[in-house]
Amino acid sequence: MASVSRGLAAPSWSLRLPPAVRWVYDYLLYPIGQMLVFIIGAAVVLTLLAYLLAALVPEPRPNIILADQISRQLPGMIISGISIGFVYAMIALGYTLVYGVLKFINFAHSEIFMVGSVVGFEIMRRIADSGTLQQWNPVVLIVTVVLVSMLVSGLLAVLIERIAYRPLRGAPRLVPLISAIGISFFLIDFVRATEAITRNDFNLRYPTDQLPWLTQSVALQFGTTTVNVKPTSFIVVGGAVLTLLALNYFVNGTKLGRGIRAVAQDQTTAALMGINVNFMISLTFFVGGAFGGAAGSLFGMNVGTVTPYVGFIPGIKAFTAAVLGGIGNITGALLGGLTLGLVEAFLNGVLVYFPALGQRYTDIFAFSVLILILIFRPSGLLGERVDEKV
Amino acid sequence: MATLLELKNLHTYYGQIHALKGIDLTVNEGEIVTLVGANGAGKSTTLRTISGIVRARSGQVLFNGQDVTQMQPHDIARMGIGHVPEGRRIFPQLTVHENLEIGAWNVKSKKDIEERIEHVFQLFPRLKERITQLGGTLSGGEQQMLAIGRALMAMPRVLLLDEPSMGLAPVLVEGIFEIIQRINEQGTTILLVEQNALMALEVAQRGYVLQTGKVVLHAPARDLLADEAVRKAYLGAH
Numbered sequence: 141m142a143s144v145s146r147g148l149a150a151p152s153w154s155l156r157l158p159p160a161v162r163w164v165y166d167y168l169l170y171p172i173g174q175m176l177v178f179i180i181g182a183a184v185v186l187t188l189l190a191y192l193l194a195a196l197v198p199e200p201r202p203n204i205i206l207a208d209q210i211s212r213q214l215p216g217m218i219i220s221g222i223s224i225g226f227v228y229a230m231i232a233l234g235y236t237l238v239y240g241v242l243k244f245i246n247f248a249h250s251e252i253f254m255v256g257s258v259v260g261f262e263i264m265r266r267i268a269d270s271g272t273l274q275q276w277n278p279v280v281l282i283v284t285v286v287l288v289s290m291l292v293s294g295l296l297a298v299l300i301e302r303i304a305y306r307p308l309r310g311a312p313r314l315v316p317l318i319s320a321i322g323i324s325f326f327l328i329d330f331v332r333a334t335e336a337i338t339r340n341d342f343n344l345r346y347p348t349d350q351l352p353w354l355t356q357s358v359a360l361q362f363g364t365t366t367v368n369v370k371p372t373s374f375i376v377v378g379g380a381v382l383t384l385l386a387l388n389y390f391v392n393g394t395k396l397g398r399g400i401r402a403v404a405q406d407q408t409t410a411a412l413m414g415i416n417v418n419f420m421i422s423l424t425f426f427v428g429g430a431f432g433g434a435a436g437s438l439f440g441m442n443v444g445t446v447t448p449y450v451g452f453i454p455g456i457k458a459f460t461a462a463v464l465g466g467i468g469n470i471t472g473a474l475l476g477g478l479t480l481g482l483v484e485a486f487l488n489g490v491l492v493y494f495p496a497l498g499q500r501y502t503d504i505f506a507f508s509v510l511i512l513i514l515i516f517r518p519s520g521l522l523g524e525r526v527d528e529k530v
Numbered sequence: 531m532a533t534l535l536e537l538k539n540l541h542t543y544y545g546q547i548h549a550l551k552g553i554d555l556t557v558n559e560g561e562i563v564t565l566v567g568a569n570g571a572g573k574s575t576t577l578r579t580i581s582g583i584v585r586a587r588s589g590q591v592l593f594n595g596q597d598v599t600q601m602q603p604h605d606i607a608r609m610g611i612g613h614v615p616e617g618r619r620i621f622p623q624l625t626v627h628e629n630l631e632i633g634a635w636n637v638k639s640k641k642d643i644e645e646r647i648e649h650v651f652q653l654f655p656r657l658k659e660r661i662t663q664l665g666g667t668l669s670g671g672e673q674q675m676l677a678i679g680r681a682l683m684a685m686p687r688v689l690l691l692d693e694p695s696m697g698l699a700p701v702l703v704e705g706i707f708e709i710i711q712r713i714n715e716q717g718t719t720i721l722l723v724e725q726n727a728l729m730a731l732e733v734a735q736r737g738y739v740l741q742t743g744k745v746v747l748h749a750p751a752r753d754l755l756a757d758e759a760v761r762k763a764y765l766g767a768h
Contacts, residue, residue, distance in 0.1 A: 402632045405621045408603075411582075411602075412581055412603060413635050413684070414607035
């Protein structure tokens with residue numbers, strides 16, 4: 141059963157440790173260790189594959205030695221892969237949490253992400269318009285932007301569930317799916333109309349140019365190569381790690397998280413235990429939506445300009461990531477997101493050297509991954525089953 | 531004896547199927563009452579209607595004098611009706627400890643929860659050995675113990691038990707019935723649904739015989755055990 145199982149949680153034998161040690165192990169060491177293992181593992185595998193490609197096609201164009209190019213770009217590819225991977229992972233969590241509880245794919249989630257990015261823009265823009273942007277402490281500013289977009293996106297997700305999904309709960313599975321697609325279009329047009337009316341433009345530019353600390357690249361030295369990294373990459377990774385740790389604690393360490401897991405595994409029995417199932421479903425939508433909102437505003441700060449249409453591609457890639465990792469599985473969303481992010485970064489770096497191919501074709505590979513996974517391993521990388529005994 | 535649970539002319543449908551056709555039933559405080567009958571007679575449906583998982587189309591469920599017929603399942607549970615569902619329905623990916631904690635969902639104090647867990651472990655020492663195991667990895671008998679323990683965590687006034695002996699080895703069945711009696715002696719009223727009518731009538735004070743959604747017979751358990759027709763139809767006597 142794919143369900144919101146123990147997430148990033150430590151194995152249950154850690155229950156035998158003394159409580160304080162157990163807390164640190166369960167909620168800090170184990171999840172951080174798992175993220176590191178995923179990042180290092182995916183990076184190592186992709187590095188090997190890249191060099192294998194270089195061995196097979198040593199000189200894709202005259203005078204271009206692929207292996208040399210790869211060596212030069214490797215650190216940069218890994219860093220950008222990790223930062224985009226964490227964004228995918230955060231969005232993927234929204235799909236996976238909701239799927240885990242309702243066995244339903246919330247196709248409006250990409251637009252919840254988009255709304256998060258637009259809310260992030262609105263806050264930053266308004267602060268900039270009031271002329272106080274430079275006076276803000278960077279940490280306070282980012283935390284404020286991310287928290288408000290989490291709140292708005294979370295509440296939006298709850299509202300969508302209440303209006304568009306709950307009345308259809310007994311209906312065939314295709315019906316809420318279509319409702320989700322309808323909501324998706326509605327949100328795109330609603331945001332577009334609102335921004336067009338209020339700002340006469342729906343290309344929304346984050347005022348990041350006023351913040352040198354956010355836009356000036358940091359030069360990192362790796363051996364002989366220097367990589368320029370945007371500070372936003374660090375913010376994305378840092379923000380994602382913090383929110384993932386918080387999610388892990390929430391799902392595995394709190395009573396409400398336990399309730400969500402119980403509802404995910406068996407709604408009827410959860411109700412018999414006195415759990416208000418509808419409340420838990422709303423809560424799940426809130427948490428998933430909040431993650432989409434956080435990802436949206438971090439993404440917005442990273443790319444600088446967002447539009448009402450910005451949700452679709454990251455949304456569908458994050459969905460791919462969720463399926464890749466095993467939909468319904470929190471750890472799987474993380475693994476799938478990081479893997480997909482790194483694959484894309486590597487392809488971005490390598491494809492330019494092949495005649496007639498280019499970075500534009502990266503997406504073909506991302507979606508080929510989706511199709512291959514759906515054909516050969518629909519349960520995803522981590523979608524293992526714990527069978528119920530009857 | 532005060533009436534704790536009372537069903538009045540209860541009608542329940544599954545779509546077009548008329549599953550309960552006017553059930554009248556009372557359970558008094560402190561009793562063990564059993565529902566016996568063939569497959570499809572409506573025994574489980576009766577319990578599910580009491581808990582609110584299935585909506586009654588008409589009729590009333592009164593708990594402690596209060597009408598709970600239209601209440602949500604989680605509110606009914608909160609009032610003090612515990613339900614051990616058919617097939618145990620353990621949360622397979624929660625540990626034994628977590629399953630028990632979920633049973634005490636509406637208990638605020640952590641100290642109370644831990645005390646109740648200790649109480650459950652006194653009834654079922656085996657569960658204590660399995661405390662960190664996932665529910666889905668337990669054996670059938672252990673799952674049944676966990677299902678009963680989990681329901682007891684809420685300290686219900688009445689416990690609805692649906693087929694607690696199903697699929698268990700005969701040795702384990704004896705054990706489960708002993709536990710049911712012990713729980714009852716500790717003050718919990720019990721409404722028991724069983725395929726194993728013989729065992730059920732031996733522990734119960736009163737029994738109801740259900741047939742295609744109706745109560746066809748209702749008498750002290752001792753009398754039902756002695757009744758020739760009942761023996762023939764439900765107790766496998768020839």
